[in-house]
Amino acid sequence: MKNNSSFPSPDNWLPHRVSYGETDAMGWVYYGNYFELFERGRGEYIRTLTGMSYFDVEERGILLPVREASCRYRAPARYDELIMIRTGIQEWGRASMTFVYEVYNETKEKMLASGMTQHACVNRNSKPVRVPEWLIEAFGNVNE
Amino acid sequence: MKNNSSFPSPDNWLPHRVSYGETDAMGWVYYGNYFELFERGRGEYIRTLTGMSYFDVEERGILLPVREASCRYRAPARYDELIMIRTGIQEWGRASMTFVYEVYNETKEKMLASGMTQHACVNRNSKPVRVPEWLIEAFGNVNE
Amino acid sequence: MKNNSSFPSPDNWLPHRVSYGETDAMGWVYYGNYFELFERGRGEYIRTLTGMSYFDVEERGILLPVREASCRYRAPARYDELIMIRTGIQEWGRASMTFVYEVYNETKEKMLASGMTQHACVNRNSKPVRVPEWLIEAFGNVNE
Amino acid sequence: MKNNSSFPSPDNWLPHRVSYGETDAMGWVYYGNYFELFERGRGEYIRTLTGMSYFDVEERGILLPVREASCRYRAPARYDELIMIRTGIQEWGRASMTFVYEVYNETKEKMLASGMTQHACVNRNSKPVRVPEWLIEAFGNVNE
Numbered sequence: 001m002k003n004n005s006s007f008p009s010p011d012n013w014l015p016h017r018v019s020y021g022e023t024d025a026m027g028w029v030y031y032g033n034y035f036e037l038f039e040r041g042r043g044e045y046i047r048t049l050t051g052m053s054y055f056d057v058e059e060r061g062i063l064l065p066v067r068e069a070s071c072r073y074r075a076p077a078r079y080d081e082l083i084m085i086r087t088g089i090q091e092w093g094r095a096s097m098t099f100v101y102e103v104y105n106e107t108k109e110k111m112l113a114s115g116m117t118q119h120a121c122v123n124r125n126s127k128p129v130r131v132p133e134w135l136i137e138a139f140g141n142v143n144e
Numbered sequence: 145m146k147n148n149s150s151f152p153s154p155d156n157w158l159p160h161r162v163s164y165g166e167t168d169a170m171g172w173v174y175y176g177n178y179f180e181l182f183e184r185g186r187g188e189y190i191r192t193l194t195g196m197s198y199f200d201v202e203e204r205g206i207l208l209p210v211r212e213a214s215c216r217y218r219a220p221a222r223y224d225e226l227i228m229i230r231t232g233i234q235e236w237g238r239a240s241m242t243f244v245y246e247v248y249n250e251t252k253e254k255m256l257a258s259g260m261t262q263h264a265c266v267n268r269n270s271k272p273v274r275v276p277e278w279l280i281e282a283f284g285n286v287n288e
Numbered sequence: 289m290k291n292n293s294s295f296p297s298p299d300n301w302l303p304h305r306v307s308y309g310e311t312d313a314m315g316w317v318y319y320g321n322y323f324e325l326f327e328r329g330r331g332e333y334i335r336t337l338t339g340m341s342y343f344d345v346e347e348r349g350i351l352l353p354v355r356e357a358s359c360r361y362r363a364p365a366r367y368d369e370l371i372m373i374r375t376g377i378q379e380w381g382r383a384s385m386t387f388v389y390e391v392y393n394e395t396k397e398k399m400l401a402s403g404m405t406q407h408a409c410v411n412r413n414s415k416p417v418r419v420p421e422w423l424i425e426a427f428g429n430v431n432e
Numbered sequence: 433m434k435n436n437s438s439f440p441s442p443d444n445w446l447p448h449r450v451s452y453g454e455t456d457a458m459g460w461v462y463y464g465n466y467f468e469l470f471e472r473g474r475g476e477y478i479r480t481l482t483g484m485s486y487f488d489v490e491e492r493g494i495l496l497p498v499r500e501a502s503c504r505y506r507a508p509a510r511y512d513e514l515i516m517i518r519t520g521i522q523e524w525g526r527a528s529m530t531f532v533y534e535v536y537n538e539t540k541e542k543m544l545a546s547g548m549t550q551h552a553c554v555n556r557n558s559k560p561v562r563v564p565e566w567l568i569e570a571f572g573n574v575n576e
Contacts, residue, residue: 170351170353175353175357175405176321176322176357177320182320183319209314209319210319211360211361213358213359214359216356217356217357
């Protein structure tokens with residue numbers, strides 16, 4: 001898989017079973033639902049790498065609302081399929097961070113979708129703040 | 145329509161266009177999505193009859209979390225169909241209230257689903273409280 | 289857990305991580321989303337007990353559309369919580385079947401919700417048909 | 433509003449009431465739900481400009497699956513808010529078309545989000561086909 005070479009390290013894989021509710025009348029996962037899949041991958045990534053949940057991050061006063069999101073759809077995912085969601089961090093900004101995602105079939109041989117979400121780093125008053133050191137450190141100095 | 149005779153008065157009708165995202169691989173509105181349709185009908189009912197939104201009710205310190213919900217599915221609703229959601233209040237309890245719903249096709253000739261939601265009346269600390277007089281009065285002494 | 293005594297056997301447990309997308313502005317899992325949780329439990333139940341997926345059942349010409357669904361909400365489920373979905377079959381009708389569900393917290397000590405879905409058994413033309421023997425047998429003569 | 437000048441003509445506006453189910457634990461519309469809002473705007477655009485629904489387009493053998501989608505989030509949309517979804521066609525490709533969207537508050541003074549979806553044009557066998565003349569003509573030679 002050529003495109004894997006450019007995926008940031010460390011990454012994390014989350015298996016997910018497609019429900020009927022996630023499909024649409026075309027018989028595939030509805031295009032808008034990929035962003036919840038990305039969110040599932042992101043939550044698992046944070047939990048696995050930092051030992052904290054995103055909920056814990058919020059408890060410490062830092063919120064990471066999505067500022068931009070995109071997805072490229074390559075092949076349909078069907079009902080009852082076990083799909084694999086891959087997550088990584090592509091970039092740390094001064095007051096933002098960017099996650100990237102790839103969704104594969106069960107055997108990880110066929111990419112179904114890829115995408116990104118860029119997050120602002122804000123405090124409880126929705127003011128942009130510098131990404132705190134404890135958050136970057138929690139990710140183990142990813143990408144260094 | 146015989147069954148109309150038993151629907152509580154006053155009632156309210158909300159038109160709703162079925163989106164692709166609301167359908168599933170069977171080609172119809174996913175069964176779980178009817179409860180969001182009920183919520184849309186309920187919100188419109190509160191707004192129309194009381195002049196307040198449910199948001200305003202929450203602002204005054206009263207929350208109405210759902211305690212029980214049910215739906216009976218009679219005929220499928222398809223993508224792009226304009227459906228009609230009918231809402232009424234069936235019962236006021238001491239610390240609860242019960243909404244009922246019917247979903248029809250565009251011409252209101254064919255019932256697609258019917259259901260109910262029972263709501264607890266609680267304060268901000270999630271403690272059950274008596275339904276406040278201002279709320280009952282806002283609904284114009286419905287069912288009296 | 290007293291209420292377990294009445295839950296039909298065999299049962300099946302499915303762990304599920306609550307996503308942000310499943311929550312609502314109250315901070316808890318949105319009431320309508322429990323029906324997708326039930327569907328996830330049901331799908332896993334069918335897969336585990338019969339070795340077939342619901343998709344396979346459809347491939348053999350049998351559809352099981354939901355005719356009725358209900359849920360009783362007992363305690364809220366929060367973002368990032370790992371919840372446990374329990375599923376069983378309560379009743380086989382001539383042309384229908386009834387699943388029951390319970391949702392617990394991670395340790396299975398606190399019940400968050402319980403509910404049921406009744407399904408018609410129909411062919412590809414949406415005509416009610418008798419529940420086929422191969423389907424009942426696939427479930428290993430549950431409840432006998 | 434400067435950025436309006438670059439929005440393709442003709443455009444179409446669809447009012448949409450935010451439901452509780454569309455919000456998340458942050459209290460705002462969940463980021464993934466904007467793509468269903470875009471789909472609602474797109475469906476209304478097709479219906480208004482062509483007199484056909486997307487369902488009719490599918491009936492004539494043309495499917496328009498989403499190939500790419502993106503959204504930029506500018507300000508949160510809250511429960512019960514009436515939001516305005518603006519839709520236009522930005523580009524016709526040989527076998528594709530691109531819709532663009534803007535979401536505003538009720539008075540159209542504040543932009544909440546903007547985005548795009550690019551669609552492949554395929555036949556029932558999922559083979560890419562040239563955008564048919566009747567489809568382009570149905571849109572009244574938009575952008576010419």
